[in-house]
Amino acid sequence: MRKILTVWIVLMLVCTVRLIPAQNSHIDPSSVRVVSVENAPVIDGVLGETEWARRYDYLVFNAKGIIGDVQYTPTGGIQVTGTYVDTTTTYVKVMHDGLDLFIALDSDDKSVGKFGDSWEGDGLFMKIKDASGTAVEYKLFFNKSGTDPDIAFEMPGVYPNSGSGAAFKNAGTVVNDTTQVDSGYTAEMVIHLDQLGYTDPYAEVEVMINIFDPDNYYETDNPWKPTGSYYKQWWGSEWGSEFRTLKLADPPTRTAYATTGVITLDGQLNESFWVNAQSVDIGVDSELGTGGYYMQWGDTLNSYTDRSNATLKFMHNGTDLYIGLTSDDASVCKWSPGWEADGLFLWMTNYGMIPSSGERMEIKAMYFNGTEGSGITFQTSSAVPTGGAEGASYEPTGTVTQTETNGVDAGYSLEVVIHTADFGYQVGDTVMLSACVWDLDYGSVDAYQEHISDYAPNWWGTQWVDPNFEKYFMYRGVILSTSEAVDVDNEKTAVADRFELYPNYPNPFNPSTTISFSTPTSGKVRLDIYNILGQRIRTLINSELPSGYHRFEWNGLTENGLPAPTGLYLYKVNYGNNFKVAKMVLSK
Missing domain, CATH: 2.60.40.1190 (Immunoglobulin-like)
Structure with a gap:
């Protein structure tokens, strides 16, 4: 109940960083929870569905760093060229309908268009890891030539039917026109995660998101002309050296x-x-x-x-x-x-x-x-x-x-x-x-x-x-x-397609409790019990296990066969290069 600093320092060494984040967790969050939809939106770029107007966490791309109760600022940015006068704000919202991942952009950009004669343009460049961990690219951006072209949606060649995208240009916006002030755009896309090999509708998906904002360019301009400006900002990394996590959540x-x-x-x-x-x-x-x-x-x-x-x-x-x-x-x-x-x-x-x-x-x-x-x-x-x-x-x-x-x-x-x-x-x-x-x-x-x-x-x-x-x-x-009810073993064996640690039962417990977890493939697994000081007091398993759902009972005894005292304990499962930690209470 009291905050004992030394205890929590020890716990920080034992637990994942996710348990105790940076002081301001609204700056470069390691993950964003993705809410479910009531009705899947139509991919028309308008963002007219009530789904997009709900209150939930989202990212705000702006060079000044805008944060709020449900607003999170991304990782970093760079002024590629010129002076950034049009400090655009682009809101990026994400939802899911099962394994359909929906992403929306709402931008007040005053100069919408290409980055001169390069391949880049206003909008989104994204990398997402498929179920095997391979990163693939999606782009939803204004990189087409000509006067007032539509947005371009590009998906990876290895997954040719895995998504779609569209945009809506607000009244007064003319793409690639440097003679007037634009009034922004909205855009949306869907990625069908099942096409990328995902089967769990509540999977954790690794991504990096980059928002491009070039200003004052026509399609044939030299990108490095002195009157042009190009700023980009990303969540994760610029080109994919680091990723962040979208956590599909919120079962309806x-x-x-x-x-x-x-x-x-x-x-x-x-x-x-x-x-x-x-x-x-x-x-x-x-x-x-x-x-x-x-x-x-x-x-x-x-x-x-x-x-x-x-x-x-x-x-x-x-x-x-x-x-x-x-x-x-x-x-x-x-x-x-x-x-x-x-x-x-x-x-x-x-x-x-x-x-x-x-x-x-x-x-x-x-x-x-x-x-x-x-x-x-x-x-x-x-x-x-x-x-x-x-x-x-x-x-x-x-x-x-x-x-x-x-x-x-x-x-x-x-x-x-x-x-x-x-x-x-x-x-x-x-x-x-x-x-x-x-x-x-x-x-x-x-x-x-x-x-x-x-x-x-x-x-x-x-x-x-x-x-x-x-x-x-x-x-x-x-x-x-x-x-x-379906027996818990039968139910979870059928969906053991990811590494998952389940709440122990009962909790609080006396004298014993059951710890359950699932592994998608066979491999080395270790299950340890730690006390509040971060000291390992018992190892329940340290061996190869097959894929599937696993259950182990802790009888409340230490490695020496002595009864563990009443208190808060941590149980930690190591599986390959991954681990998960949870809390439980022994109450006598």
Whole structure:
């Protein structure tokens, strides 16, 4: 619970750099999460679909470096020639529909055209690694000759049918015309990732993106003429020596499998049906959540150390939707400067209806009570039917909420039951909801400090489901399936097409827990357990494994056969040249 600098320095050496990023993570992010679409856009360059107007993270290419809550500035840039007078801003947004990757450009460029008689022109030059790791090129740029030509879309010869692109020239824009001031352009393209060998709709795709901006050129001009100007800016690198990652995320639906088991509403998730439940991870480092907000992203004196992850699980018994949440949060508290608190904030809907701002339906299982050691307070707004939902929390040994004087917390878990029939749903329907997990660290009355405390809600769907703010596609669907759960081994063996580390179960645990991961090919695998000081205390496997889904149990004992004490632990899987790390809590 307290920030102990030396401990986290050790953890930084053990964990990946991704766990603790640069102070301002909005400058040259190592990755951007790619949200899913509700309806696939038409590739016409207009960007008229509501999908492009939603609120989500995107890149801003501008020489001055523009950043904001959802705006990220790229890696670097260079003035190729001349003086940069027209400091163009180009917004680059990315979405996906399964394995279709959509990329949009919105530029206010005042001089649209070629870089003289060279091959370059205004627009995008991109390299993307295919599923085998080979980089291939895509171009969407104004490099054609003549007066006012259309944009050119070029794709790699080895993947001749892998995409398409188009542009729309704003009124007043005339390409390759140096006699007047242009008013910018919009453009969009799609890359069919399945053509590049990808099979996982939630893969991580390595890219470099370069935005070209030559100004004041006609097609036959010498690129190096004294009156010309050419500036380019990139995310990753100029020509492909470095790459960044697009993380395909945000599944539009999850399945709540049917169970005849009755839940004991105690927050512990110890019913057997939870083992095979479908889930979505929500957190700053999650691979499936939609988005998040770290309020201190611009505070150079702050560092987001307790990067908590929560796993949201779904099952149902009839029309009763069971929602379980496990969190490895090491600082469970209320945000003492405001109303917010750790926990789950659900937004619910009636069947077939998306509520207006004033009719939103709130279900909150959050640590609002500032009293030391208190559990959640369960609240519903007046729009929720009376008795329409209920919930409870569980705080394992080691978690003392609302204080930072008792060491690192051991996380928490929640169970919520929504009686969806009260909202008009039946078995077989898709329940539309949005889930926001708040992670507020070192925010209790005895610990809050401006440059220490962290405020970081993360969500699946949207944070506020506010049509005036987030605008569109604000909810996600949970299907009340008529099918029972598929055994986790069978389900994950079938999709073991990438290296993946799954949340251990149970977590928190006592005395044992199961750690699962998948490997796409056979190879050397090592699975180690570390304590909070970064010391390896147990190796569970260090040998060749076949491709597929693997499961190993840790019985809570060290390499010497001694019981490990209560506390926070890390488990790390090395596979080839890659590794993944996650947290778990042993609670006795």
